[in-house]
Amino acid sequence: MTPPPLILADLDDSLFQTRPKCGDWAESDLRLMSRLADGSPSGYATPSQQALLGWLAHGELVPVTARAREVLARVDIAQAPAICANGGCILTAAGTPDPVWHARLAVEAQRAEAPAVLYPALTHGLGAEYRHWMVSEDGLDLYIVIKSNAGDVPALTALAEALRARLPQGWRIHANGNNLAFLPPWLSKRAAVRYMLERVRAETPGRLVVGIGDSWSDAGFLDLADMAMIPTAAQLWQHIARGHDWIDG
Template sequence: MPLRVGVMTPIVFSDLDDTLFQTLRKCPDEGDGLKVMSTLLDGSPSGYSTPRQQAMLAWLSSGRLIPVTARSTVVLARVDIAQAPAICSNGGCIVLENGGLDLLWHDRLAEQARCDHAVHDVHRSLTETLDDEMFRHWVVAENGLPLYVVIKSNAGSTGELAELAEHHRALVPTGWRRHVNGNNLAYMPGWLNKRHAVGYMIGKIRAAEPDRPILGVGDSLSDVGFMDLCDFAIAPTGSQFWRAATSNSDWLS
């Protein structure tokens, strides 16, 4: 059914990976109607959406869709989705509607970073004894500002990452957060948060359009922070977020 003229469409802050698309391994076995949504640096496919996800994306895009992603701006460019506005690198970079960077936001984070442990120093401490045949790791940065540490298992072993995360417990600076989801282990300083970036953008939206509904869409526990700021929240069933939300429910039998 087409939208009626005059209906106020929502602002949609949405995570991408494992929300609107995922790797082929995570897709349903039948795999019919899959669409390539993201590619690797060499151009090979890396993410696919199911027909239902494609319909969901089309529905969300009837409003103003704003990606909120751990992907950097460079990696977001390899996703088949509107690129601006967007929140990238777990809140470390805001892309304005005209495609430029929000330098006020960048400068705010840079000032906070100067008062904390250097990200590269933390990266070195966490990875200097790692076996490079088992793990790959790097620092995500935007516009010259180091933001957070990523570690992945070369074998795709979530068990190896869980053990590594426990080993790191004593090495992580106070105030830093650890996020584990699938084959992804990330360490983020307290000043870096999707919630902070979304809150900053919502403040601007509310000033201009106080009654416009805002939706938050995400799959992981790290998305809860920004989804909590929205009027309504949507999560894929079967996601990390949904498993946590339903783990002690008496209403699923």
């Protein structure tokens, strides 16, 4: 029997998004997909995304998300297996962290400057217009996040460039909308997906693997799938389409 497709899917801005990004759809046409810590709604799927979710139900959906485990738990979607925290945690089908992956990252983290050491240097002098925190899983510090409280994306973009000089060698910046993240060289969705796919392809060599993502950071794991899906309004697709000779308006 042919196994169902394995669908590795980014969540935010791929399968759902905040209400302002849903356009002119009426509230009654939208499906609530995620909530904030206080229980208030935060993410919605449009009718086309709802149709996509129905289609994806024919396969095995695995979230590949920047959300930490506790934030993923507030999403109305399959919780395990999953890749959380930009690859910093892999949840097995039983919903427990993969101990081998966690141990591997812990060893690699010792070879680079720790996020906890860099955090004060990156956030020093930031005013009240920004909020920031460090994402950790099971005692391992993973990456640093900065957001604009006013949703001022141009200001956040300028801040990213200003802070670039403070980053140690190998660290990367992921900027998408009001999300600004600083990732150490050993952390990526790509590395976690590669680890997961080693077992999948050993057990079911012919299994179709589909990747879904919207941002620059998703390109790394989409590259490992057999097929890739990108929302056409997304950061990644807009880069591909910009100046393309075959897209002529």
